[in-house]
Structures are given as structure tokens and as C-alpha cells.
Amino acid sequence: MRMKRIIMMIVTGLLIGTIQNAQANTIKIVATHSILGDMAQQVGGDRVQVTTLVRVDRDPHTYEPTPADVRHLRDAKIVIMNGLGLEGWMDRLISSSGFQGKLVVASKGVTPRTMTEDDQTIPDPHAWNNAANGMIYVHNIIQALVETDPEQAQSYRSRGDRYLEELQQLDLWASRTMQAVPVQKRKVLISHDAFGYFGDAYGLTFLSPLGISTESEPSAGEIAQLIKQIRQEKIEVYFLESSNDPRIVQQLGKATGARAGGTLFVEALSGPSGPAPNYAQMFRHNVEQLKKVMLAP
Numbered sequence: 233m234r235m236k237r238i239i240m241m242i243v244t245g246l247l248i249g250t251i252q253n254a255q256a257n258t259i260k261i262v263a264t265h266s267i268l269g270d271m272a273q274q275v276g277g278d279r280v281q282v283t284t285l286v287r288v289d290r291d292p293h294t295y296e297p298t299p300a301d302v303r304h305l306r307d308a309k310i311v312i313m314n315g316l317g318l319e320g321w322m323d324r325l326i327s328s329s330g331f332q333g334k335l336v337v338a339s340k341g342v343t344p345r346t347m348t349e350d351d352q353t354i355p356d357p358h359a360w361n362n363a364a365n366g367m368i369y370v371h372n373i374i375q376a377l378v379e380t381d382p383e384q385a386q387s388y389r390s391r392g393d394r395y396l397e398e399l400q401q402l403d404l405w406a407s408r409t410m411q412a413v414p415v416q417k418r419k420v421l422i423s424h425d426a427f428g429y430f431g432d433a434y435g436l437t438f439l440s441p442l443g444i445s446t447e448s449e450p451s452a453g454e455i456a457q458l459i460k461q462i463r464q465e466k467i468e469v470y471f472l473e474s475s476n477d478p479r480i481v482q483q484l485g486k487a488t489g490a491r492a493g494g495t496l497f498v499e500a501l502s503g504p505s506g507p508a509p510n511y512a513q514m515f516r517h518n519v520e521q522l523k524k525v526m527l528a529p
């Protein structure tokens with residue numbers, strides 16, 4: 233009896249040791265937002281341990297880092313950020329954490345859209361909403377993992393290639409799906425300018441009251457101008473965004489008679505049981521939701 237117990241203890245000890253070793257050997261990655269976190273997980277599989285700073289359903293523009301974020305960065309081998317001005321809070325976080333690893337700007341290599349706001353030309357950060365740009369992000373993440381953990385290069389490349397293939401199919405499918413919608417119906421109102429890359433790639437026009445960032449608020453004059461434009465362009469539907477305040481766009485819908493088209497996931501995933509638990513499903517959900525609503529009589 234006693235012998236049995238001793239054997240059990242040894243076996244349990246060995247098991248715990250194995251689990252601890254496996255965890256110790258994984259690459260710690262911090263991603264600023266949930267879309268980037270998912271991409272890193274898709275490429276890294278069980279070789280990586282991913283922490284996402286801006287959680288699902290949250291707004292990355294207005295995020296305020298926490299003391300736990302500082303610790304996560306300090307311990308990370310790789311930090312993945314979007315770049316193009318999305319994470320205005322990131323430089324300070326990096327310097328206060330003493331992060332020593334590899335910093336990946338996932339949008340590196342993307343041709344940026346630019347916009348003029350308050351007489352300044354600024355880049356549009358929402359590049360992932362074009363799946364072809366999503367592929368550039370994934371290439372950058374594969375590269376970073378291969379350089380950081382060359383022993384597992386083969387695994388990252390083969391997982392990454394399969395994922396890239398999936399995204400390429402999504403990109404082609406989105407083009408075909410949107411082309412099936414008559415051009416005059418491909419006009420939509422959303423809360424902020426998060427779908428410029430999507431519109432350019434798949435042939436839609438998006439109007440929004442908030443500009444590129446959710447931090448600014450439109451003036452009464454800008455709202456009046458937008459109402460005029462919505463009527464002139466005969467925009468019939470508006471969408472809410474999962475990660476920010478719906479009130480302005482709802483008021484515009486009311487003022488112009490545009491009808492509600494549901495929710496789009498523009499810069500944050502949903503929780504695991506929602507319609508956008510990963511980047512590929514988020515993209516698919518957005519395309520399907522847009523098509524369904526635009527084609528409704």
C-alpha cells in the first residue's frame with residue numbers, strides 16, 4: 233500500500249515536471265490586440281503562449297495599460313503591435329517595462345491609406361480589414377517566430393503556410409461575394425473609419441461620424457454635413473461596431489431613416505462563443521453580415 237502511494241507520488245511529480253518543462257520551453261508572446269493575438273496563436277500553435285493586452289470586444293484606440301501589462305512585456309520574447317498609429321499608448325509601455333525581446337510591427341510592408349484629420353495627414357491603422365493585408369501581418373509573425381525559435385522553424389512555416397492559404401481563399405471569396413451586390417447598394421454607415429481598407433479592396437463605400445480614431449468626437453456641423461451626405465448618397469443601412477459606443481451612429485440612423493444592419497467586428501474579436509472568435513471567422517462574419525443586409529429588400 234505504502235509502496236503504491238510512493239509510486240503514485242513519483243509519477244505525479246514527473247508529470248508536473250513535464251508540464252512545467254513544456255511551459256518553460258514555449259515562447260512568450262504579447263500581442264496588443266486580439267486579432268494579432270489570434271494570428272500569433274494560429275502560427276505558433278502549442279509552441280507559444282500568447283497574452284493579449286486589449287481584450288476581446290474592447291477598443292484599442294483608447295486602451296489604458298495596467299501594471300500587469302508591464303509585467304507581461306518584461307517577460308515576453310516577442311511583442312506584436314499593429315503600428316500605423318493605432319497604439320498611441322505603446323511606446324511608454326515598452327520603455328517602462330524594460331522589454332528586451334523582438335518587437336514586431338505587424339503592418340510592416342502594408343501600403344498605408346492616409347487620411348487628413350485636423351489638417352494633418354495620418355495613416356489609417358485598420359489594415360487587417362483587407363485579408364490580403366492580413367496575410368502580410370501573418371508573414372511578419374512567421375518571420376519573427378522563425379528568427380526567435382529557429383529549432384521549430386519548420387513547424388512555424390508549415391502552420392503559417394496553411395493559415396496563409398486560408399486567408400488567401402477568404403480574400404478571393406470576399407471579392408466575389410461583394411461583386412454580387414449591386415454597386416448602388418454597396419454603401420454603408422458605421423461608427424468610425426475602420427473599414428477603409430476593406431472598402432478599397434472589395435468595392436464598398438463606408439461613411440462614419442468618428443474618423444480614423446474613436447478618440448475624437450464630431451462637431452454639430454460635421455454631424456449635419458454627414459446627415460446631408462447620407463441622404464444624398466441614399467445610404468440605407470448602418471452597422472454598430474462590437475467594440476465601441478453605438479449612440480452616435482444610432483442617432484444618425486434615426487435622423488436619416490437608415491435601418492440597423494447588426495454588428496460588425498472591426499478591431500476586436502468576440503469571445504469564444506460569439507460570431508468572431510478568431511480573425512478568419514471575424515472577417516467571414518463581416519462579409520456575410522454586410523452582404524445579407526445590403527441585399528435585403
Ligand SMILES: [Zn+2]
Binds near residue numbers: 426446
Ligand atoms: Zn479603429
